[in-house]
Amino acid sequence: MNQYETVIILTPVLSEQQMKDAVTSYRELITSNGGELIHEENWGLNKLAYPIQKKGTGFYHVFEYKANPDFIELLKLNFQRDENIMRELTLKLDKHAMDFNEKKRNGHFDRKREERRAAEAAAEAEAEVEQTGEEA
């Protein structure tokens, strides 16, 4: 059993529910093949740095799990067959990466940055409220 990390980018064409269903199907694929999910993270709809398949945004999702090496082949095959996946990256984690991710989960790094992001998110939410108010 090795520890792996997979990042997938799903098309923005999907609705929120379809995106969640797709993620759930992959989660089940991992657990049903003897994998052990350690952590997952949904970044939501993010802007891409450059267009992929003529689309400017995508749903990012990160899985961190323990699995057998044979399973990774299967997972990649599934990703290739799935049209909703625009990009994916699967990495085997070394001991430093595992350590880093665990510390990150426990909030060891950059409390200030998280605060800043929270403040930005709040500001954006306010801006959105204002916009919708104007439209109404």
Add this chain to the structure above:
Amino acid sequence: MSSRRKKYKRQPQPPMPKKYCRFRKHGIKHVDFKDKDFLMKFINEQGKLLPRRLTGTSLKYQRKVNVAVKRARHLAILPFVADGLK
């Protein structure tokens, strides 16, 4: 003639603050390709990697930064080419 010509001597420069490897200083052993803000410190405004002589990163970690930036580009977290990134 040569004795009359004014000789220009290079003025002594104030010493630059010593560069250091931020990974060694803070004991960071892993470069996260998912952290855009952190990787932005190692690329210029065109999205190209900055050389070690500017960032002060040690060779061991420069290689890791290199790989991390390339992974981030694959996932569209960082651009391959950009103009006025900063």
